[in-house]
Amino acid sequence: MESTAVSMPGRAHVAVFNVPMAGHVMPTLGVVRELVDRGHRVSYAVTREFESQVRAVGAEPVVYEAPPQGEAPEDMAQGVTGVLGVNLGALPQLEAAYAGDRPDVVLYDVYAWAGPLLAAQWKIPVVQLAPTHIPYDGLVQDFFGLADISLIPGFPELAQALASFGVPGGVHALTLSPPRCVAFFPKRFQRRAHTVAAGEVHWVGPVIGDRSFQGRWQAPEGAGQVVYVSLGSQFNRRPEFYRTCVEALAGPGRHVVLSVGEEVARTGIGPVPAGVEVHAGVPQMDVLAAASVFVTHGGMGSVMEALSVGVPMVVVPQMAEQRVNAEQVRDVGVGMYLPREEATADALREAVLALGSDERVAGAVARMREEIEAAGGAEVAAQVVEKVLADCPLAAR
Structure with missing residues (x-):
């Protein structure tokens, strides 16, 4: 070799x-x-x-x-x-x-x-x-x-x-x-x-080094509330889920960024309205830095990256390890656990709206961010x- x-x-x-x-x-x-x-x-x-x-x-x-x-x-x-x-x-x-x-x-x-x-x-x-x-x-x-x-x-x-x-x-x-x-x-x-x-x-x-090799991302001017959606790199062939997210989250005053993986990006998820971006992949830390809520599969890396910049999560796990992480997110108060079989458009919309205004969650996220910085x-x-x-x-x- x-x-x-x-x-x-x-x-x-x-x-x-x-x-x-x-x-x-x-x-x-x-x-x-x-x-x-x-x-x-x-x-x-x-x-x-x-x-x-x-x-x-x-x-x-x-x-x-x-x-x-x-x-x-x-x-x-x-x-x-x-x-x-x-x-x-x-x-x-x-x-x-x-x-x-x-x-x-x-x-x-x-x-x-x-x-x-x-x-x-x-x-x-x-x-x-x-x-x-x-x-x-x-x-x-x-x-x-x-x-x-x-x-x-x-x-x-x-x-x-x-x-x-x-x-x-x-x-x-x-x-x-x-x-x-x-x-x-x-x-x-x-x-x-x-x-x-x-x-x-x-x-x-989490150890988050230079990610410049991933490119850069910046929210469009006047984008409003940014909601980021990603199922990571391993379980992302879920076009129906992404369409549900668009139905749930697109609307005035909100900018939705979806990272869907290469296969789904190639085949597409159908028409999307203004204020919705669909990418094979994104510079995740850039998007998280602008996001108010993260809809995620709950991989540990994604969870920690979100917490390191103070973003609460709606976790929709796709497998057992991610379900454990989702339970931890819920139990330490930094987000919500939404089982994927319950992740309807209405449920996703309600969860994102609730997290955006929950002061207890914001406080828990801030405390976890401090613990990360001290680690x-x-x-x-x-x-x-x-x-x-x-x-x-x-x-x-």
């Missing part, structure tokens, strides 16, 4: 491993930039579609090939089995890419298991990067609808790989109790935080990595 990595100087070689999903790559890029700015050399293992984003933050892409993923299945057990296939397919490619270039520490996404497998082979420390809830009591049932994590199809194959690479504890230790973890959300948003079993946890909040972000995440390097001097060369 051909690596695109190019050697560059630095105090340590930090290797980041990720899966080809925007919601998992984007939260890490600000940490990578911080590590690069501190003088470290960072390599980043991911597929070619994310190569430009990785280069933009100063890291060296180490590109592996993976089959096209398409839209993720709503069944998370099925989805994780597919991600396992990506990892096992990437493993020999990454072994070859890093041959003779062993890193000093591995940072890995919660689903990028090639990272800890290779770290065990290299005998170097690991830090998990969590864009979603750290495992808590009940997560396996909430996310996967299973009694035990080992019942996920394909996990016997993962267990074999763990044993062959010398990773102790099997799939339970790997997936449910990582030794140290950096979470990209504040602790108060963590589901059942008191039951988390990870060894060392740092809730650093430390990229600086604290980089300090965690540097402490691991300091505590494991034999790892560094």
Whole structure:
């Protein structure tokens, strides 16, 4: 396999491993930039579609090939089995890419298991990067609808790989109790935080770096109240939902921005009235900065980006993990949970109108925004990595 990595100087070689999903790559890029700015050399293992984003933050892409993923299945057990296939397919490619270039520490996404497998082979420390809830009591049932994590199809194959690479504890230790973890959300948003079993946890909040590579967006003059609608990058083939949003939200004094994904943008959602924009994708932080309400699927990245700029949400989740996030949004008071089977035009309109005038929600959003700002972000995440390097001097060369 051909690596695109190019050697560059630095105090340590930090290797980041990720899966080809925007919601998992984007939260890490600000940490990578911080590590690069501190003088470290960072390599980043991911597929070619994310190569430009990785280069933009100063890291060296180490590109592996993976089959096209398409839209993720709503069944998370099925989805994780597919991600396992990506990892096992990437493993020999990454072994070859890093041959003779062993890193000093591995940072890995919660689903990028090639990272800890290779770290065990290299005998170097690991830090998990969590864009979603750290495992808590009940997560396996909430996310996967299973009694035990080992019942996920394909996990016997993962267990074999763990044993062959010398990773102790099997799939339970790997997936449910990582030794140290950096979470990209504040602790108060963590589901059942008191039951988390990870060894060392740092809730650093969302890390939102430079997004200029996404372009720019600005509300038209006199746009009025901006309402932003997005179902993210994985579950966005929902033209009926977008048409319902237009029916619910278009009208005088309101400007509606819909991010619908490439496929729906190509086929269209039918005629839209003035004051409605339909895009394949948008510079999300620009739109959120102008928005008064966000209608979202409830992916953790989107939720945290909205809260970081003080925008309340109507969450219409599309799968189990997003339902957990929707419940958290409701429970901490920063928005509303609207089950998708109840997301009629009338219900969406009422929810958006209610959020726009609810002072309790505005106060809760402001408090969560303060917690995000206090969590430390990229600086604290980089300090965690540097402490691991300091505590494991034999790892560094």
